[in-house]
Amino acid sequence: xxxxxxxxxxxxxxxxxxxxxxxxxxxxxxxxxxxxxxxxxxxxxxxxxxxxxxxxxxxxxxxxxxxxxxxxxxxxxxxxxxxxxxxxxxxxxxxxxxxxxxxxxxxxxxxxxxxxxxxxxxxxxxxxxxxxxxxxxxxxxxxxxxxxxxxxxxxxxxxxxxxxxxxxxxxxxxxxxxxxxxxxxxxxxxxxxxxxxxxxxxxxx
Amino acid sequence: xxxxxxxxxxxxxxxxxxxxxxxxxxxxxxxxxxxxxxxxxxxxxxxxxxxxxxxxxxxxxxxxxxxxxxxxxxxxxxxxxxxxxxxxxxxxxxxxxxxxxxxxxxxxxxxxxxxxxxxxxxxxxxxxxxxxxxxxxxxxxxxxxxxxxxxxxxxxxxxxxxxxxxxxxxxxxxxxxxxxxxxxxxxxxxxxxxxxxxxxxxxxx
Numbered sequence: 001x002x003x004x005x006x007x008x009x010x011x012x013x014x015x016x017x018x019x020x021x022x023x024x025x026x027x028x029x030x031x032x033x034x035x036x037x038x039x040x041x042x043x044x045x046x047x048x049x050x051x052x053x054x055x056x057x058x059x060x061x062x063x064x065x066x067x068x069x070x071x072x073x074x075x076x077x078x079x080x081x082x083x084x085x086x087x088x089x090x091x092x093x094x095x096x097x098x099x100x101x102x103x104x105x106x107x108x109x110x111x112x113x114x115x116x117x118x119x120x121x122x123x124x125x126x127x128x129x130x131x132x133x134x135x136x137x138x139x140x141x142x143x144x145x146x147x148x149x150x151x152x153x154x155x156x157x158x159x160x161x162x163x164x165x166x167x168x169x170x171x172x173x174x175x176x177x178x179x180x181x182x183x184x185x186x187x188x189x190x191x192x193x194x195x196x197x198x199x200x201x202x203x204x205x
Numbered sequence: 206x207x208x209x210x211x212x213x214x215x216x217x218x219x220x221x222x223x224x225x226x227x228x229x230x231x232x233x234x235x236x237x238x239x240x241x242x243x244x245x246x247x248x249x250x251x252x253x254x255x256x257x258x259x260x261x262x263x264x265x266x267x268x269x270x271x272x273x274x275x276x277x278x279x280x281x282x283x284x285x286x287x288x289x290x291x292x293x294x295x296x297x298x299x300x301x302x303x304x305x306x307x308x309x310x311x312x313x314x315x316x317x318x319x320x321x322x323x324x325x326x327x328x329x330x331x332x333x334x335x336x337x338x339x340x341x342x343x344x345x346x347x348x349x350x351x352x353x354x355x356x357x358x359x360x361x362x363x364x365x366x367x368x369x370x371x372x373x374x375x376x377x378x379x380x381x382x383x384x385x386x387x388x389x390x391x392x393x394x395x396x397x398x399x400x401x402x403x404x405x406x407x408x409x410x
Contacts, residue, residue, distance in 0.1 A: 050334060053334065053337060055338065056331070056334045056335050056338050056340070058293070058294055060265045060266060061265060061266040061267065061268040061269065061290075062266065062269070062271075063266040064266065064267070064269050064271075064284065064287070066267075066269075076288075077288070077289055078286065078287075078288065079269065079284065079286070079287035079288065079289070080285065080286070081283065081284070081285070082269070082283075082284035082287055083281075083282070083283065083284065084282055084284070085266075088263070089263055093298060093299075094298075094305070095305035095307070095335055095338040095339065095340040096338060097338065097339060098304070098305065098338065098339030098340070099303070099305065100299070100300035100303065100304065100305040100306075101305075102300070126261070129255060129258065129261045130261050130300055132258060133260065133261050133300040133301060133302065133303065134300065134302060134303030135261070135300040135303070
């Protein structure tokens with residue numbers, strides 16, 4: 001079946017992988033500050049887990065301060081003015097084999113270190129509280145230039161955060177990420193199989 | 206110190222409790238369909254738990270589909286058009302003594318039954334998945350006319366949901382809520398001490 005676009009251009013299925021990858025790279029460039037593709041990959045991974053009954057982990061909705069809502073009809077309220085709020089917790093949480101799972105995901109364009117300014121004091125306080133309650137808490141760190149992703153347990157992140165608070169460096173060196181974290185191999189389905197790392201670290205499998 | 210409102214009216218501190226209570230009742234009436242006061246009471250309760258290191262449980266942000274954002278400056282993005290989305294999960298989750306906690310809170314003005322239309326199919330599917338993963342999942346039901354609040358475990362809710370799916374009644378009778386649920390005594394601080402019920406049901410204390 002041949003499709004034509006409304007402009008009359010013929011639809012040609014993209015059988016060459018290269019252009020798609022190129023488009024992806026451009027998207028990375030445009031959205032790199034907002035962690036869009038990392039978020040998409042994690043949402044895809046979480047859907048994979050939920051669909052297969054492996055784990056129930058979701059991204060929390062973006063916190064928004066709603067200021068003005070139009071109610072033309074009750075069923076079609078339109079938010080006319082709202083602002084992004086800073087999250088007071090981490091973005092992802094859920095349950096896996098009875099354990100509470102909680103994490104934040106961030107990426108950097110730097111190759112040699114991961115800046116700690118990617119995290120907020122609120123989130124650090126939240127992570128500490130989760131650890132006190134016996135939850136499994138970590139961060140997923142993406143080095144976007146190298147396309148490398150690591151899982152770093154919150155306990156280690158807290159150590160590096162304390163070092164910064166005590167006047168030390170404002171980032172985690174790549175060597176430290178490698179030493180204290182676990183690299184997550186990238187796949188297609190699921191894309192970022194972090195549950196395997198959790199199985200390994202917490203002997204849950 | 207005497208304050209004057211901009212309109213020149215003198216500020217008189219409200220030392221009489223009655224008018225405040227009256228205002229609250231009016232608010233209940235205005236917001237009853239949106240569960241505002243139940244939400245406020247639960248947020249207050251969750252803050253109480255977090256502040257004292259008792260549990261880390263938060264309400265998820267309201268899911269919003271953002272359509273149009275104005276970026277006058279990067280630091281002050283204004284959402285100009287957005288819509289409320291239906292939640293695909295429950296509203297509250299977190300961790301307590303290592304256990305994953307997940308619940309939804311709803312209220313009704315009815316006195317003799319709790320309508321099941323307060324829950325969506327998505328949420329029911331989510332609750333099932335949470336139970337499969339060994340999470341603690343329940344609903345908090347408020348009968349607003351009587352100011353009575355019950356905790357009903359998801360396993361029971363699922364039974365009543367199935368009954369409806371099989372052509373049975375579209376609500377849970379008040380008697381059933383009393384039989385299968387646990388009433389949560391209302392307090393001042395915290396207002397809805399549901400963790401005590403969890404301790405009792407799951408022998409966590």
